Amino acid sequence: MCNLIPVSKTVGANRIVPTISIPYPLGDPQTSKEDQWKLRYHRTKVALEALATDIEEPTVFHV
Known part of the structure; x- marks a missing residue:
């Protein structure tokens, strides 16, 4: 989970889930x-699904 997608790609992160701000x-x-709880719950769910997803190249998961 990160908020600076280009930096994550540059350092070689393979699964990237966007966050809101620094x-x-x-x-x-x-x-x-x-609303904060719903937001956190959703983003964490996407992150867990990203970990369970087979990928072959760096992937940004949309939330």
Whole structure:
């Protein structure tokens, strides 16, 4: 999980799940706690699915 996709590709990450921002990768303090929980739950689910996915080249998983 990262917020700087080009950097992740450059260093050779094979599975990339985009996050939101540098200071708040899995949250947005401008939203309610319920919305933050939903956001975190969804992004974490995508990340776990990315780990279970067979890939042959670096892949960015869309959220």
